[in-house]
Amino acid sequence: MLRFRNLLGALVLGAGALLSAAPARAAGEAVAIPDTRFSFDGIFGTFDRASLQRGFQVYKEVCSACHSMHLLSYRNLLEIGFTGDQARALAAQFQVMDGPNDQGEMFERPARLSDRFRRPFPNDQAARAANNGALPPDLSVIVKARPGGADYIHALLTGYSDPPEGFQLGQGMNYNKYFPGHQIAMPNVLNPGQVQFADGTEGSVENMAHDVSSFLAWAAEPELEQRRRMGVRIILFLVVIGGLTYAVKRKVWADVH
Amino acid sequence: MAGLHQSDFKNPVVRWIDTRLPVFTLLQKEYGTFPTPRNFNYLWNFGALAIVNLLIMIATGVFLSMNYTAHTAYAFDSVERIMRDVNYGWLLRYVHSNGASMFFIVVYIHIWRGLWYGSYKAPREILWMLGVVIFLLMMATAFMGYVLPWGQMSFWGATVITNLFSAFPLVGQHIVTWLWGGFSVDNPTLNRFFSLHYLLPFVIFGVVFLHIAALHITGSNNPLGIDPKGPQDTLPFHPYYTIKDSVGLIVYFIVFAVLVFFAPNYLGHPDNYIPANPLQTPEHIVPEWYFLPFYAILRAVPDKLGGVLLMFGSIAILFILPWLDTSGVRSMRFRPIARWFLLLWGLNFLLLMWAGGKPAEGIYVTIARLATVYYFLYFLVILPLLGRLERPLKLPESIAAPVLRGGGPVPAGAAAKPMEKA
Ligand code: HEM
Numbered sequence: 001m002l003r004f005r006n007l008l009g010a011l012v013l014g015a016g017a018l019l020s021a022a023p024a025r026a027a028g029e030a031v032a033i034p035d036t037r038f039s040f041d042g043i044f045g046t047f048d049r050a051s052l053q054r055g056f057q058v059y060k061e062v063c064s065a066c067h068s069m070h071l072l073s074y075r076n077l078l079e080i081g082f083t084g085d086q087a088r089a090l091a092a093q094f095q096v097m098d099g100p101n102d103q104g105e106m107f108e109r110p111a112r113l114s115d116r117f118r119r120p121f122p123n124d125q126a127a128r129a130a131n132n133g134a135l136p137p138d139l140s141v142i143v144k145a146r147p148g149g150a151d152y153i154h155a156l157l158t159g160y161s162d163p164p165e166g167f168q169l170g171q172g173m174n175y176n177k178y179f180p181g182h183q184i185a186m187p188n189v190l191n192p193g194q195v196q197f198a199d200g201t202e203g204s205v206e207n208m209a210h211d212v213s214s215f216l217a218w219a220a221e222p223e224l225e226q227r228r229r230m231g232v233r234i235i236l237f238l239v240v241i242g243g244l245t246y247a248v249k250r251k252v253w254a255d256v257h
Numbered sequence: 258m259a260g261l262h263q264s265d266f267k268n269p270v271v272r273w274i275d276t277r278l279p280v281f282t283l284l285q286k287e288y289g290t291f292p293t294p295r296n297f298n299y300l301w302n303f304g305a306l307a308i309v310n311l312l313i314m315i316a317t318g319v320f321l322s323m324n325y326t327a328h329t330a331y332a333f334d335s336v337e338r339i340m341r342d343v344n345y346g347w348l349l350r351y352v353h354s355n356g357a358s359m360f361f362i363v364v365y366i367h368i369w370r371g372l373w374y375g376s377y378k379a380p381r382e383i384l385w386m387l388g389v390v391i392f393l394l395m396m397a398t399a400f401m402g403y404v405l406p407w408g409q410m411s412f413w414g415a416t417v418i419t420n421l422f423s424a425f426p427l428v429g430q431h432i433v434t435w436l437w438g439g440f441s442v443d444n445p446t447l448n449r450f451f452s453l454h455y456l457l458p459f460v461i462f463g464v465v466f467l468h469i470a471a472l473h474i475t476g477s478n479n480p481l482g483i484d485p486k487g488p489q490d491t492l493p494f495h496p497y498y499t500i501k502d503s504v505g506l507i508v509y510f511i512v513f514a515v516l517v518f519f520a521p522n523y524l525g526h527p528d529n530y531i532p533a534n535p536l537q538t539p540e541h542i543v544p545e546w547y548f549l550p551f552y553a554i555l556r557a558v559p560d561k562l563g564g565v566l567l568m569f570g571s572i573a574i575l576f577i578l579p580w581l582d583t584s585g586v587r588s589m590r591f592r593p594i595a596r597w598f599l600l601l602w603g604l605n606f607l608l609l610m611w612a613g614g615k616p617a618e619g620i621y622v623t624i625a626r627l628a629t630v631y632y633f634l635y636f637l638v639i640l641p642l643l644g645r646l647e648r649p650l651k652l653p654e655s656i657a658a659p660v661l662r663g664g665g666p667v668p669a670g671a672a673a674k675p676m677e678k679a
Contacts, residue, residue, distance in 0.1 A: 043519055070334075071334065071337050071338075071341065076341075137531075140337070141337065141530045144522060144527065144530040145527050145528070145530035145531045146527055147527050220530075222341060223340065223341075223347040227347065227348075227351075227518050227521070228518060228519065230348075230518060231514060231515075231517070231518025231519055232518075234514050234518065235511060235514050235515065235518070238507055238510050238511045238514060239511070241507055242504070242507040242508065242511065245500070245503050245504050245507055246504050248500055249500045249501055249503070249504050252496050252497060252500050253497065253500075253501075256295060256492065256497070
């Protein structure tokens with residue numbers, strides 16, 4: 001993905017200087033984020049529906065314990081290939097707050113398609129209190145909010161290890177090769193076999209990380225496929241019209257030169 | 258002079274309107290038969306492109322505003338809602354945000370054209386100064402627009418830039434409080450920025466009108482920088498330049514489309530997808546790419562007030578450029594020495610842009626300082642001196658002369674001929 005953007009940048013602006021406008025977020029020495037192959041890489045890439053569905057499963061069973069995705073609604077699950085019944089059943093597994101009812105009381109009920117993804121904590125303070133003082137960020141647009149995008153999420157989830165010799169790790173912190181500063185409050189949450197995929201895909205850390213990164217990429221840019229499809233058509237159209245316009249221009253100017 | 262206008266139009270409806278309000282005659286005169294130098298190159302497309310760009314910004318902006326919420330608690334989410342739940346909302350928003358970048362690309366090239374061919378010189382000084390006013394208004398508009406999505410860079414960019422005014426002695430802090438409508442960038446700031454962001458493009462529209470009115474008094478400059486001497490030197494604007502502008506417009510749309518459809522966030526900063534958080538300062542606060550050269554000048558000066566003055570000075574100096582350049586020759590084509598200095602100035606501007614995106618430390622500061630010195634040196638010393646010292650090349654006798662050798666025939670339609678039908 002990165003390679004394509006670089007190419008494009010050079011093409012569009014020719015001013016390589018602009019490339020460096022986005023400085024590395026990392027404190028200290030920056031670690032290069034490995035390039036992961038995703039189905040949505042490149043100009044014509046599209047999302048792999050099966051992978052997105054597995055990714056949602058990973059989010060639901062693992063990440064949603066700490067991270068909200070409040071910009072998404074359960075109805076959005078229809079866009080990644082779940083049927084109406086499947087999506088309704090998935091939503092119903094979450095209890096959401098509703099009300100007030102006729103008695104003026106708030107009550108819990110199973111979520112419906114029209115509900116936003118349930119937030120795991122009632123407020124940021126509660127989220128911090130449960131996470132050693134750190135706030136698990138909302139994941140709705142996290143892929144757009146980090147340099148490296150989906151590659152970075154994948155690297156982060158697979159980047160846990162013991163700290164190198166002499167590295168001072170803070171209380172309750174974990175070592176991660178790709179997190180800026182290498183100390184992250186989020187524990188290593190993906191362990192082999194943790195998620196049982198119904199389609200027989202092995203629940204390896206690599207697979208889970210790959211699928212959940214894809215899911216988060218879709219969540220951040222659900223319009224991506226439509227956008228690229230439209231882009232190809234519009235650019236082809238413009239090239240044709242451009243050719244015709246140029247031909248007319250030559251004709252109009254023929255008597256001048 | 259009162260009385261009905263003598264209309265040349267045949268179509269009865271057009272004629273009826275035109276005798277009472279001669280807009281068709283005006284259009285015909287200013288965009289139909291308007292005598293235009295015959296030797297424009299494609300750099301002369303960029304004014305027309307800028308107008309199209311302004312219209313695109315207004316059109317997309319009006320529709321964005323219908324779904325945008327100017328409140329610190331909702332702004333970020335409302336922009337994402339536009340992207341997700343409004344039909345083609347992602348398209349509106351990406352056209353608008355990348356449109357701002359396209360606008361600056363177009364206007365920078367437009368300004369460069371003016372510098373290279375001496376379009377700022379007599380008799381086009383007011384035309385040029387109106388252009389600088391547009392540029393300033395654009396910067397204010399884009400700055401306030403960038404605050405609206407209320408991401409981390411929105412908030413911190415707004416904080417850094419408004420804080421610049423605190424550098425002024427005595428009144429500085431009061432100005433900042435007044436700008437903010439409080440004691441920090443907060444909801445009142447967001448509200449007024451939205452209001453102004455909606456207003457300023459229409460002010461720009463007004464100034465653009467004056468800019469073009471002035472243009473149609475002096476007529477266009479051209480790559481040779483000499484005045485047209487007669488009909489053999491000019492062509493009617495339509496169809497020659499309407500079609501040439503159309504070619505440029507389509508190339509512009511293609512570049513625009515590549516950005517919008519395939520790299521919509523390429524020129525943005527990832528941090529602006531993190532909701533604004535007044536308690537957490539980003540590692541590096543960087544403005545949008547189009548502000549980087551001026552940001553570099555600001556940070557090149559160790560003293561805050563000095564930096565602010567120099568930054569504003571770097572644009573203010575453009576106002577007096579027509580009088581700093583003492584050479585009577587407009588086009589750099591005929592200025593064998595000055596053109597190298599101007600080329601260097603252009604590269605220097607890109608260098609400043611690069612330095613502005615780097616952290617303000619070590620070698621980057623040194624580079625930014627040297628580049629800042631050259632930025633001003635060019636205007637304040639080199640141009641005034643070269644006008645006296647440089648020996649320009651011999652100017653051609655007329656625009657037509659170098660192309661057609663000794664004039665050539667007057668092209669069909671060059672003499673004002675009214676349109677057959679509207
Ligand atoms: C000179 C023309 C204009 C320029 C240069 C400009 C620039 C910008 C920029 C840089 C942004 C931030 C984009 C982002 O990151 O989301 C923005 C946002 C916005 N602008 Fe404009 N704008 C212009 C005209 C207008 C007009 C005429 C309107 C309304 C009539 C408008 C309404 C908005 C709204 C509602 C937003 C917030 C939504 C968003 O962030 O996408 N703009 N503008």
